Structure formats: structure tokens, C-alpha cells
Amino acid sequence: MELTGQSPRHAAVSRGLFLLVNTYCDIACSYCFYTTDHEARDDDILTVATAELVDRLRTFHFGSVILSGGDPLNRASKAATIPLVRDLINSGLRVIINTSAAFLTDDDCQNLAEARPTRVDISIDSVNARVHNLLRGRHTDTVAAIRKLVALGVPVQTTTVVTGANVDHVAETVSALEQQGVTRATIQPAFLPATLPDTSFGRRADALRLTVTDELRAWLRQRAASAPDPDAAEAYHALWDQHWGTGELHTSLTPFCVMGKTLYVCAADGSLTGCFHRPDVELGNLFTSDADMLEVALRTNELTRHALPSCAGPHCVSLFEGPRAWRRADHEEASVAAQHL
Numbered sequence: 001m002e003l004t005g006q007s008p009r010h011a012a013v014s015r016g017l018f019l020l021v022n023t024y025c026d027i028a029c030s031y032c033f034y035t036t037d038h039e040a041r042d043d044d045i046l047t048v049a050t051a052e053l054v055d056r057l058r059t060f061h062f063g064s065v066i067l068s069g070g071d072p073l074n075r076a077s078k079a080a081t082i083p084l085v086r087d088l089i090n091s092g093l094r095v096i097i098n099t100s101a102a103f104l105t106d107d108d109c110q111n112l113a114e115a116r117p118t119r120v121d122i123s124i125d126s127v128n129a130r131v132h133n134l135l136r137g138r139h140t141d142t143v144a145a146i147r148k149l150v151a152l153g154v155p156v157q158t159t160t161v162v163t164g165a166n167v168d169h170v171a172e173t174v175s176a177l178e179q180q181g182v183t184r185a186t187i188q189p190a191f192l193p194a195t196l197p198d199t200s201f202g203r204r205a206d207a208l209r210l211t212v213t214d215e216l217r218a219w220l221r222q223r224a225a226s227a228p229d230p231d232a233a234e235a236y237h238a239l240w241d242q243h244w245g246t247g248e249l250h251t252s253l254t255p256f257c258v259m260g261k262t263l264y265v266c267a268a269d270g271s272l273t274g275c276f277h278r279p280d281v282e283l284g285n286l287f288t289s290d291a292d293m294l295e296v297a298l299r300t301n302e303l304t305r306h307a308l309p310s311c312a313g314p315h316c317v318s319l320f321e322g323p324r325a326w327r328r329a330d331h332e333e334a335s336v337a338a339q340h341l
Contacts (some may be wrong), residue, residue: 014063015298016263017286018276021046021084022070022077023268026103029123029136031163031190031208033276044268045077048287050084054091056286060298064118068098075103082108086115094118101145102138109145113152119183121157122146126169127176135165150181158182161318163190163208171219189240191318212245236317243314257312260303274303277315 022045025032057065065088072081081097088095097112101122104112112120122142126132129139149156158177162170170187177185189210220237227233235251242249259265260274260281270287272294273279283297284290303309 014262015061016064016066017057017062018066018068018263018265019046020069020265020267021067021072021081022074024074024076025069025071025100026074027100027137029161030165031135031161031192033191042267046080046084046268048270050087052287054088054093057093058091059291060286060295062093064094064096066096066098071099072097073099073101073104073108078104078108082111082115085112085117089116089118096121099123100136100138100142101149102141104141104145104148106148109148109152109154112149113154117154119155119157120149121159122149123159123161124173124177125160125163126166127173128166128169131166131169135161135163146177146180146182156182157184157186160185160187161190162187162210164210165207167210167213167216170216174223188318189244189314191315210244212241217241217245239317243317255308255312257303257308257316259316260301260309264298272297274301275311276319278303278311 023042085095095117096119097117098121124142125135132139146156160173174185224230224233224237235253238249238251264272265276266272266286270285272283272286274281281301281303283301284294
């Protein structure tokens with residue numbers, strides 16, 4: 001589907017921004033883009049003044065900010081991140097935090113609750129401690145943080161990255177997390193590069209690679225049937241089968257990628273791109289670029305020209321579960337997708 005090259009721009013449009021406050025975590029997940037050398041870390045951390053950041057976010061109609069990394073709540077960054085969350089929330093923005101929650105103390109959880117984030121997204125790969133620790137570690141601390149935050153009334157969503165090592169436990173994990181009071185337990189298939197480095201993780205690559213079995217297919221269909229948008233959820237899960245199963249795509253819905261259209265990625269130094277996997281789509285610097293020129297880049301970059309760019313692949317499917325607009329070839333609906341993250 002060919003697009004006009006411009007996103008609708010009116011009062012209802014609200015963009016979303018992944019703001020990478022760092023590229024470092026306290027743990028090393030076996031399938032992480034950094035662990036597998038698919039992406040390179042840098043030493044930048046977010047230092048821009050909050051007032052300046054808020055002003056620029058408003059200028060470019062960013063209504064939702066997803067603080068990510070790395071891990072914005074790692075031991076080195078959490079003291080700066082929690083006040084940032086409070087200030088962004090007080091400025092009227094939606095703020096989501098992506099974190100492992102592996103090193104959150106009782107005080108950290110209390111301070112987070114007082115900062116009132118829109119949501120905290122916590123990664124947990126199994127309720128089975130042995131399986132979780134094989135993939136990312138610190139199961140006890142992660143579960144404790146989830147329970148503390150839920151008890152404090154913080155909206156918590158979890159993400160379970162599905163691999164060959166934990167696929168047999170995924171249904172049990174989702175069910176257990178929902179029983180613990182998380183607002184939503186999401187899943188996403190792990191993306192692994194074709195060639196992995198010769199590390200301990202690389203040597204067990206075969207164990208990590210996911211295969212969509214009949215049993216998993218049946219569970220995904222059941223999961224889709226109970227989703228808020230069953231057709232869209234089924235279409236998303238069909239993409240699992242396309243990349244990790246039979247190679248066939250059985251869906252009547254046309255995929256639509258919102259990256260570079262209403263959802264963008266900003267590094268700690270302000271470098272703005274259209275997608276995690278498209279560093280070549282350089283839009284400018286959120287903090288320093290001329291406002292008019294940057295607005296044009298946001299609305300007319302390469303990714304705005306097609307419903308689904310040619311770069312789309314399994315790395316896209318692995319980002320998050322069923323973002324409802326990126327599978328739909330309806331530009332107007334996709335223009336408000338950032339409000340539903």
C-alpha cells in the first residue's frame with residue numbers, strides 16, 4: 001500500500017517516543033540485541049534538562065513517552081529516572097517504563113508509586129525460577145518487585161519473551177502473572193540473528209530458537225479469541241507462524257507499521273530515528289534540530305511512504321505483542337496508535 005508521505009496532523013494526533021535513557025542493564029538476557037551483538041551499546045546517558053525535554057516533546061506532539069534502554073531503572077540510572085517520571089507525568093504526558101525490575105528496593109517501589117507512571121512494563125520470562133534464570137537471571141527479585149508495585153497500586157504490565165527454552169512454560173507464566181494482579185501479561189517471540197557470537201549464549205542458540213508447534217498454535221488461537229481485538233490478535237499471531245512456523249501467513253488483515261509515522265526512537269544524546277532497526281532513517285536531533293525542519297522529517301521520512309516498509313521482518317514482530325495499528329492498513333487509525341501502547 002502506497003501512502004502519501006505525510007501523517008495526518010491535527011489536534012487528535014499524539015505521537016509516541018521510545019526514549020533510550022541509556023544502553024546498559026544490570027543483567028544480560030540471552031537473546032538481547034546487545035548480548036547477541038545485533039546492536040552496539042554506547043556510553044551516552046540522558047542529561048538534557050527536564051524542562052527543555054518537556055518543551056521539545058510538546059513542540060512535536062509527543063503525548064506518550066516510553067522510557068527504555070538498556071534499563072532506565074538499572075542501579076546507576078534509577079535515582080535520576082524516578083524524578084524524571086514524576087516531572088513528565090506532572091507535565092501531562094503518558095509515561096511507560098520498560099525495566100527488568102531486578103534491583104528495585106522497597107524504597108524504589110514506593111518512590112515509583114509516588115511518581116505515578118502510567119505503567120511499568122516488567123520483563124519476566126517464566127514463573128519457573130530455573131527457566132527464568134537460565135534466560136535472564138534474578139527471578140526472586142523480579143517477582144518481588146512485581147508484587148510490591150502491584151500492592152502499591154502501580155499499573156504493571158509484564159512481557160515474556162518466548163524462546164525455545166521457555167515456550168513449554170509460557171501459558172503457565174501468563175496465567176500466574178494475571179493471577180498476581182498485573183494489568184496485562186504480554187508475550188513476544190525472541191528475535192535471534194542468523195549468526196550468534198561464540199559466547200555461552202551463542203553455543204546454546206539451538207535451544208533458544210523458537211518453533212511454532214501445533215500446541216503453541218492452539219494456545220495462541222485461544223489467546224487471540226479473548227483479546228480486546230480478536231481479529232487483530234489472530235493476525236499478529238499469524239506472523240509468528242510466518243517467521244517461526246510453517247512460513248505461511250493466514251490473515252486477511254494487511255500489516256501496517258507505525259514506526260516512523262507516529263512512533264519514533266530517540267537516543268540519550270537526542271538522535272532521533274524512525275525505528276530501532278533503521279538507524280539509516282535519521283530524522284535529526286530532538287533536542288537541538290530546527291523545529292520546522294524536524295517536523296518535516298517526522299512527517300515525510302522514508303518510513304511514511306508505505307504501510308509496511310520492505311525492511312519488515314521477524315525483528316519487527318518481536319517488538320511487542322499485537323500493537324493493534326501496525327497490522328492495519330488504515331492510516332487514520334494508525335495515526336492515534338501511540339495513545340494505545
